[in-house]
Amino acid sequence: SAFNEMQRFWDKNLALGRPNSPWVIYRPHLPMITSFCHRVTGIAMGVVFYAFxxxxxxxxxxxxxxVEFVKNLQLPQLFLFPAKTIVAFPLVYHYINGIRHLTWDAGHGFELxxxxKSGxxxxxxxxxxxxxLASIAYW
Incomplete structure (x- = not known):
């Protein structure tokens, strides 16, 4: 049966000491990180947009x-500038990396x-x- 076949497969891998998942043996590399970051920023922006x-x-x-309530909090610039940068990053990264994906769709940039380099x-x-973008308000 399929269950027995699957059980033999896992028993064999366990006996040989093989890992169960690829991220156990693969070190994260830049193309993997950029792909993961692209997906995370897209999902995060969608969730935050709807929640907001x-x-x-x-x-x-x-x-x-x-908006006036937040302005009246008079938060220090050492807090506001990094916060604005973090808020701007997903949109900027997803947009620029989306252009990279469009060049891949056109068949360019696949060499490792x-x-x-592009990552x-x-x-x-x-x-x-x-x-x-976060610093524009301070000019």
Missing amino acids: SIGVFLAPGDFPSY KTQY AIIMTSSILISAL
Whole structure:
């Protein structure tokens, strides 16, 4: 039966000392990290968008009053700048990495050397652009 066949497979792997999952034996590498980060930022933005929209819809009062409330907290710049950068990062990263995926769809950039180079450029530029966007209010 299929169950017996599956049981023999797992018993054999256990006897040979093989790991049960690939992340046990594979070190994370840049293409893997960029792919994971692209998926996480996309899902996170979707979840936050819907949660925020529903929260604003259900909350008493209006949106400008909540903005004024946050302004009146007078949070220090050492808190606001990193917070704004972190909020901007998913959108910037997902957008730039999406362009990279479009170039892959066109059949370019699959060489391993190119994937590492473009991954490093995307990570670095996403962080810098996010910080730039967060700093616009301070100019």
